[in-house]
Amino acid sequence: MQNQEYQIKRMKKIIFFLSSLLTLSSFCIVLLISCQSRDDSKPYIYTVQSGDTLTAISRNSTLSVKEIMCYNNLKDSRIMSGQIILLPGVSQMKSGDKMQQLEIIHRNVWGAQKPKKMNESKGFNKITVHHTTENKDAPKRSEIHFLQSVQKYHINMRKWADIGYHFLIGKTGKIYEGRLLHYYGAHVKNNNTANIGIAMLGDFNSDKLNPAQEKSLKQLIEALQEKYKISEEKLFAHRELGNTSCPGDHTMEFLKEYRN
Numbered sequence: 001m002q003n004q005e006y007q008i009k010r011m012k013k014i015i016f017f018l019s020s021l022l023t024l025s026s027f028c029i030v031l032l033i034s035c036q037s038r039d040d041s042k043p044y045i046y047t048v049q050s051g052d053t054l055t056a057i058s059r060n061s062t063l064s065v066k067e068i069m070c071y072n073n074l075k076d077s078r079i080m081s082g083q084i085i086l087l088p089g090v091s092q093m094k095s096g097d098k099m100q101q102l103e104i105i106h107r108n109v110w111g112a113q114k115p116k117k118m119n120e121s122k123g124f125n126k127i128t129v130h131h132t133t134e135n136k137d138a139p140k141r142s143e144i145h146f147l148q149s150v151q152k153y154h155i156n157m158r159k160w161a162d163i164g165y166h167f168l169i170g171k172t173g174k175i176y177e178g179r180l181l182h183y184y185g186a187h188v189k190n191n192n193t194a195n196i197g198i199a200m201l202g203d204f205n206s207d208k209l210n211p212a213q214e215k216s217l218k219q220l221i222e223a224l225q226e227k228y229k230i231s232e233e234k235l236f237a238h239r240e241l242g243n244t245s246c247p248g249d250h251t252m253e254f255l256k257e258y259r260n
């Protein structure tokens with residue numbers, strides 16, 4: 001009888017030992033596979049900007065690309081503008097390049113529709129500036145509605161995969177994101193490869209660029225030049241590449257002055 005009790009006690013001890021071992025080892029495994037090695041009580045909430053890369057975010061946040069991917073459960077390094085990335089243990093980002101400092105209104109904010117399938121771009125080496133012109137008799141619409149109608153026209157009538165321009169600048173100088181820089185644009189006939197398209201909203205054969213529009217256009221061109229190492233000689237007005245009056249005499253004046 002005593003022997004039996006001893007056996008049961010022994011079995012209990014073994015079971016207790018084994019279950020403790022199991023708990024401990026699973027705890028270790030959780031620790032090993034967890035990415036949350038840094039203080040993650042208040043991660044920095046970062047919104048991905050146009051043309052952002054994980055490498056750039058890593059550089060400006062001091063987290064490694066691997067840490068960012070792990071923490072945000074990213075399967076590959078592809079990120080889209082407007083996407084939220086959480087950065088654990090980061091209280092402040094370094095200012096980054098000029099592109100990251102610009103306030104660009106994401107396409108999901110202005111209600112862009114999903115683009116059709118496109119091939120990915122392989123970098124950019126020139127910029128072309130346009131204007132959208134406007135029908136003076138058309139009823140006045142908000143800029144957001146206007147952008148949506150431009151996109152609709154490009155997709156439905158021109159049969160393009162998305163809005164043709166990469167950026168559009170509104171009357172108050174707001175910079176809107178058009179086609180993502182992941183893709184080549186559709187804005188200059190037979191000259192869209194590696195060509196970034198910027199469109200000024202309005203007709204600048206008749207109207208002058210106001211100071212807010214000039215400021216935003218200048219800042220955007222400078223940021224893109226810095227990001228893609230594009231020289232002044234590679235900054236074009238649409239009329240310099242095709243038979244058109246686009247982007248209007250007044251934008252042309254601005255570009256000539258800028259290049260000097």
Ligand SMILES: [Zn+2]
Pocket residue numbers: 129130131187238244246247
């Ligand atoms: Zn044009």
